[in-house]
Amino acid sequence: MTDTPPRYQGVHDEISPLRRVIVHRPGPELERLTPDSREDLLFDEVLWRDRAEAQHSEFTALLTGEGVEVLELTQLLTDLLEDADVRSRLLGRALDPAALGDIAAQDLREAIADLPAAQLVDVMIAGITVSELRRLGVAPRSISLQHVPGEHLVLDPLPNHLFTRDSSAWIGDVVSVSPMRRSARRRESLHLEAIYRYHPAFAGASAPRRILGPGAGGAATVEGGDVMLLSPRVLAVGLSERTTAVGVERLAADLLEDGTVDTVIAIALPHQRSMMHLDTVTTVVDQESMLRYGPLGSLETFEIQRRGGRLVSRARAAGEMDEVLARGLGVESLRVLSAPLDAYAAAREQWDDGCNVLAIAPGKVVAYERAAATNEYLRAQGIEVLEFTGDELGRGRGGPRCMSCPVARG
Ligand SMILES: NC(=O)NCCC[C@H](N)C(=O)O
Numbered sequence: 580m581t582d583t584p585p586r587y588q589g590v591h592d593e594i595s596p597l598r599r600v601i602v603h604r605p606g607p608e609l610e611r612l613t614p615d616s617r618e619d620l621l622f623d624e625v626l627w628r629d630r631a632e633a634q635h636s637e638f639t640a641l642l643t644g645e646g647v648e649v650l651e652l653t654q655l656l657t658d659l660l661e662d663a664d665v666r667s668r669l670l671g672r673a674l675d676p677a678a679l680g681d682i683a684a685q686d687l688r689e690a691i692a693d694l695p696a697a698q699l700v701d702v703m704i705a706g707i708t709v710s711e712l713r714r715l716g717v718a719p720r721s722i723s724l725q726h727v728p729g730e731h732l733v734l735d736p737l738p739n740h741l742f743t744r745d746s747s748a749w750i751g752d753v754v755s756v757s758p759m760r761r762s763a764r765r766r767e768s769l770h771l772e773a774i775y776r777y778h779p780a781f782a783g784a785s786a787p788r789r790i791l792g793p794g795a796g797g798a799a800t801v802e803g804g805d806v807m808l809l810s811p812r813v814l815a816v817g818l819s820e821r822t823t824a825v826g827v828e829r830l831a832a833d834l835l836e837d838g839t840v841d842t843v844i845a846i847a848l849p850h851q852r853s854m855m856h857l858d859t860v861t862t863v864v865d866q867e868s869m870l871r872y873g874p875l876g877s878l879e880t881f882e883i884q885r886r887g888g889r890l891v892s893r894a895r896a897a898g899e900m901d902e903v904l905a906r907g908l909g910v911e912s913l914r915v916l917s918a919p920l921d922a923y924a925a926a927r928e929q930w931d932d933g934c935n936v937l938a939i940a941p942g943k944v945v946a947y948e949r950a951a952a953t954n955e956y957l958r959a960q961g962i963e964v965l966e967f968t969g970d971e972l973g974r975g976r977g978g979p980r981c982m983s984c985p986v987a988r989g
Pocket residue numbers: 620621622739742744745764803804805855856858859975976977978980981
């Protein structure tokens with residue numbers, strides 16, 4: 580008899596029944612998106628806040644209706660910031676003098692350190708302008724804030740918190756807090772790290788065995804949208820516009836060393852905005868099937884393992900990709916599900932996250948309704964598709980998988 584410890588927590592594959600998930604309902608941060616800032620903030624449009632909020636509520640209601648426990652990021656952060664010690668530590672990291680300037684960081688801290696927790700969370704996610712700083716009774720002394728208009732942002736907003744998949748990802752019972760590639764998203768990870776370290780929802784039997792990532796930096800970037808646990812022992816990672824080879828090798832070294840997984844498969848993606856993460860082009864929908872953007876074709880992969888105390892990476896030609904993925908899933912052959920669309924329709928649905936579905940059980944996925952042809956095709960293949968309206972949310976280039984960080988499945 581094998582002695583398997585009980586799984587109180589964690590995510591051991593992509594499809595086991597989803598139990599608990601972290602999401603972020605968008606809020607005031609969306610009002611900072613303008614035609615001038617949206618590109619730096621990684622959005623393709625300025626979003627209509629009310630509509631985005633309503634669509635996100637539709638998403639969470641759907642998950643709750645399916646028995647999933649939905650944890651709201653703002654609530655988790657608000658709880659944390661009630662504790663003076665945690666508040667002080669988190670502010671110390673988020674108001675980084677290296678990014679803001681020492682005097683600006685001081686100005687900010689003076690203005691916001693004692694705000695009520697909920698208001699402080701709003702500032703940390705929506706950012707704050709010079710005028711707002713003044714309204715809180717602080718005349719900024721930073722030399723960078725002397726001759727700027729009142730609407731100048733002292734602390735940038737984090738509209739991409741919406742995509743909770745990317746800032747952290749569970750791999751079994753450990754969690755990788757992402758060293759993010761883009762500066763517009765780096766503060767997100769600090770929030771997730773604090774939640775996993777200090778929030779009671781992640782204490783005791785629900786605590787991650789280890790937190791990976793903090794302290795990583797430089798070229799070693801990994802974003803959660805590239806992290807895909809094909810089966811409990813095999814992790815696929817997109818080698819993408821966001822996740823670097825250095826990031827993959829560091830993550831693999833860490834996970835393989837303590838036996839969290841046996842194999843890490845790096846998948847060499849094209850470096851393009853439309854497919855910035857692995858999950859924008861493919862997602863697992865049941866034990867043997869992956870939905871895939873048809874025109875993607877086959878890609879080179881690298882199977883990384885640890886042998887005799889050394890890391891070995893074996894390059895596999897693009898033609899072997901499906902075989903490599905099938906091995907990762909632990910099945911004889913992979914069923915690739917690509918909707919039979921012409922190149923135009925396929926590209927349009929992929930851009931609108933048609934391939935970015937969230938499995939909430941084997942063969943049962945959540946999808947945007949606008950991916951109509953892909954959804955219809957999936958149904959014809961026996962997959963249950965639960966749809967919700969997501970056209971406003973999708974303007975940030977993420978779908979249901981991107982908007983969810985599963986913390987417990989099974
Ligand atoms: N996993 C994902 O593909 N997440 C979507 C991220 C979209 C976000 N606007 C970004 O560019 O980072």
